[in-house]
Amino acid sequence: MALLGHSGGAAVAARYAIEHPGRVSRMILVAPPPPVRDAYAAQVAARFASRLDTATWSRLRVLQSALPAASDPERVCREIIRAVLPRAYFADSTAYLRMRGDFCAQPPDRLRTQPARLAAFLHTLPPDWRADLRRLDVPVLLIHGDHDAIPVAAAREWAASLPGARLVVLPAADHLPWIEQPARFFAAVNDFLGERSR
Numbered sequence: 001m002a003l004l005g006h007s008g009g010a011a012v013a014a015r016y017a018i019e020h021p022g023r024v025s026r027m028i029l030v031a032p033p034p035p036v037r038d039a040y041a042a043q044v045a046a047r048f049a050s051r052l053d054t055a056t057w058s059r060l061r062v063l064q065s066a067l068p069a070a071s072d073p074e075r076v077c078r079e080i081i082r083a084v085l086p087r088a089y090f091a092d093s094t095a096y097l098r099m100r101g102d103f104c105a106q107p108p109d110r111l112r113t114q115p116a117r118l119a120a121f122l123h124t125l126p127p128d129w130r131a132d133l134r135r136l137d138v139p140v141l142l143i144h145g146d147h148d149a150i151p152v153a154a155a156r157e158w159a160a161s162l163p164g165a166r167l168v169v170l171p172a173a174d175h176l177p178w179i180e181q182p183a184r185f186f187a188a189v190n191d192f193l194g195e196r197s198r
Contacts, residue, residue, distance in 0.1 A: 002193065006030040007175065008121055018132045026139040028189060031175050034154035035129040035161060047149040051088045060084060064115055073111035077104035089175040091147035098179050133161035140165040141192040143185060145173030166192070 002025055005013030010032035017024040034040035052060070063080050070076045081103055086093035104111065126132070140162045144155035146169050159167040168188045173180040 002026045002028070004028040004030070004189075005032070008033065011125060014129070014133065014136075017136055017138060021136060021138070024138050026141075026192070028141045028143065028192065029158065030143045030177065031145065031148055031150060032142070032155070032158055033125060034150060035133060035157050036154075037125065037127045039157075040151065040154050043151055044149055044154075047151070048088060051149070052084065056083055056087075067115060068112050070112060073108050074104050077106075077111050077114075088149070091145065091172050091174045091180055095180045099176075130157070130161040133158065134163065136162055136164070138164055139192070139195070141188065142167045143170065143177055143188060144168070145170050145175060145177040145180065147172065147174040149175065 001023065003013040003017065004027070005011070007030070010029040013027055013029060014032070017027055034044065049057070060080065060083055063076055063083075067073055067076050067080075085103075086096040090096050140158075142155055142158050142162075142165055144150070144152055144167065146152060152169055155167055155169070159165040168184075170177045170181045170184050173185075178185040
């Protein structure tokens with residue numbers, strides 16, 4: 001099967017392919033986390049932190065600490081999303097308005113446990129994926145926005161570590177490039193998926 005994963009989901013897709021290589025025909029990895037954690041952690045944190053002002057960061061910390069016990073976690077989630085998503089995950093904050101998905105349309109308990117689940121997920125990521133990635137012999141399309149807080153250099157590390165990888169860097173795009181550059185994003189994906197029938 002072909003796998004597509006975005007952000008942390010790209011790490012899940014890659015881990016699945018590493019553990020079950022015979023089940024994966026090709027992969028599309030969009031804005032994956034850095035394959036070498038310590039090499040990029042400070043840079044990612046600094047780039048992300050620079051996108052929000054001090055007052056917003058203070059408010060965000062209050063909201064995140066309130067979320068696990070919130071009586072109305074959806075309201076808290078929506079306040080977090082409004083404060084963070086447009087400025088921290090989009091090159092053009094107005095592109096946020098084109099989103100169709102709803103991060104907060106989840107059961108209350110899932111919203112309340114989101115911070116703990118994220119921390120647990122990040123804890124499971126290996127400090128260095130490169131040796132495992134070099135063993136993957138499947139075509140891989142990497143797509144990365146040039147404004148992403150995860151630097152393009154990290155995506156290049158993925159491309160260099162995966163024998164069958166091709167990297168497409170989309171201009172004027174951040175962490176959700178299919179929203180900001182849909183024509184370029186889907187053209188690259190369609191070309192990549194169409195190659196198997198050529």
